[in-house]
Amino acid sequence: MVYTHQLNTSLILRIILDGDLDTAWIESMNSVMDDNKILTLASNERIPLLAHMRLIFEIRDLRFATPATVSRAGIIYVSDGRQWYSYCMSWINTMKHLREETRQSLIELFERYEAIFHVIYDIFIDMFRQQLSS
Numbered sequence: 001m002v003y004t005h006q007l008n009t010s011l012i013l014r015i016i017l018d019g020d021l022d023t024a025w026i027e028s029m030n031s032v033m034d035d036n037k038i039l040t041l042a043s044n045e046r047i048p049l050l051a052h053m054r055l056i057f058e059i060r061d062l063r064f065a066t067p068a069t070v071s072r073a074g075i076i077y078v079s080d081g082r083q084w085y086s087y088c089m090s091w092i093n094t095m096k097h098l099r100e101e102t103r104q105s106l107i108e109l110f111e112r113y114e115a116i117f118h119v120i121y122d123i124f125i126d127m128f129r130q131q132l133s134s
Contacts, residue, residue, distance in 0.1 A: 011052060012053075014055075015054065015056070017057050017058070018058045021063070026064060030066075033072035088110045
């Protein structure tokens, strides 16, 4: 068996952990996410997280996460509903060169075609998840 931490590669390897957090194992993950970057299993086996390795947690909530876990992780919160609208507004706000009339027209277009943007957003998220898992 070849372990990913034993591979000599420059490719980025992503370890995707999909599911709810559990208090028993999330504390073990803290050692991986701090400066040590070593996972110690219950069997005392130590697995280093090398520079080409990334951890991605896809979880429903942070109910069991400790402040130590949250402070070590970069968190992206994606809510249900109008999350796409926040992205659109952020994008519009970055374009300082737009006249106010153009800015308002863009906002009106996003609101008028909200159903289409929901579909596009869902397709984008699915493509992003597929890319991460490959």
